[in-house]
Amino acid sequence: MVKIADIQLPDFPLLLAPMEDVSDPPFRAVCKVNGADLMYTEFISSEGLIRDAIKSRQKLDIFDSERPVGIQIFGGDEEAMALSAKIVDTVNPDLLDINFGCPVKKVVTKGAGAAVLKDIDLMVRLTKAVVNSTSLPVTVKTRLGWDDASINIGDVAERLQDVGIKALAIHGRTRCQLYKGVANWEPIARVKNNPRIQIPIFGNGDIDTPEKALEYKSRYGVDGIMIGRAAIGYPWIFNEIKHFIKTGEHLQPPGIQQRVDVIRQHLHRSVEWKGTKAGINEMRRHYTNYLRGLPNIKEFRLKLVTISEAEEIDAVLDEIVKRYDGFAFETRKLDMASLTYSCEN
The missing domain is CATH 3.20.20.70 (Aldolase class I)
Structure with a gap:
């Protein structure tokens, strides 16, 4: 320990x-x-x-x-x-x-x-x-x-x-x-x-x-x-x-349902903590990273970053699960330079 x-x-x-x-x-x-x-x-x-x-x-x-x-x-x-x-x-x-x-x-x-x-x-x-x-x-x-x-x-x-x-x-x-x-x-x-x-x-x-x-x-x-x-x-x-x-073995990459479940948890905790407007606005920076690897995701991502009601975002997430059901994610190849923010301490 x-x-x-x-x-x-x-x-x-x-x-x-x-x-x-x-x-x-x-x-x-x-x-x-x-x-x-x-x-x-x-x-x-x-x-x-x-x-x-x-x-x-x-x-x-x-x-x-x-x-x-x-x-x-x-x-x-x-x-x-x-x-x-x-x-x-x-x-x-x-x-x-x-x-x-x-x-x-x-x-x-x-x-x-x-x-x-x-x-x-x-x-x-x-x-x-x-x-x-x-x-x-x-x-x-x-x-x-x-x-x-x-x-x-x-x-x-x-x-x-x-x-x-x-x-x-x-x-x-x-x-x-x-x-x-x-x-x-x-x-x-x-x-x-x-x-x-x-x-x-x-x-x-x-x-x-x-x-x-x-x-x-x-x-x-x-x-x-x-x-x-x-x-x-x-x-x-x-x-x-x-x-x-x-x-010494890899876990399977999380599937679409697993990813959306975590997005929902993150979203609803954000709304609960900061209120609807601020919580939804602050989640917008996260969607690209959560959904990275999905083909032709731009249309859904645009909806997620423009909608201002949590219930509507939940509906879009349901659409994403339906659209990408069965999609096999590859093991992540991370471009660290693309993951930026104002300060890593």
Whole structure:
């Protein structure tokens, strides 16, 4: 078993990465029932929480059915991070995660996210401020370093462990890489194999097939894997990886009924959580990924993104099931570059 403080996870747990505008409660719910072992909220601005910003506060919503679940915060000011940690405490998640990895300009220019990789002393102070302000286990998600000339994750891991974090997730790219190129897991393996490191180390970056998950498990020896983009529109990846690691065999790709069932679950949870208008609007970004691989789907997809009533969307989904009944999906060949969003933490 893998343990984060007192949180018990299965051997080699699969984590859903926190993704801005993706990892909301409806999406987390469908990932949970399809095998995700630990999930995180979208990242939340510490300044936004302190200002009582509506969007930031709504991201604190968590539900017992998705536990264990962590709330992720970001910021570059010690006092703001400490105060936001106290606010997070009040909603009783299982853990609190700090984002030191988001590479997008709007976050970095505020001295937060991956910007903190340029000042490890500040990273340590921010982390210590959070650890000292909460009773929750504190974890961190970060990258290898700012650029190829400053890959400092080894030093970062030791110093963050020393101030009290309980687990570390590492994305195998630098900030300057953004999401380009291939994730480099060798530095992640060195952190895991460092005899000073006693906390769980989770690897993140480019895991998009069961084969790759098993290969990276064996090659790099990490305690578990965090999956981001590959789960968008395909929450089945968690159970597919678990089955392949256990048996060496592939599960059959989900059929049309299975896919539509998950779309319905996602849709109705979205409407229940955010209301009809917002819930339906926010689902529109997901249909392309859920229905990828279906021939001549454009007409149906156009209906799904223009209809404004849940009952009408259900009727279109019924049409899709009827039209593609018996369609044999191929094992997914994922184009990771096509799965973009504003920030993978």
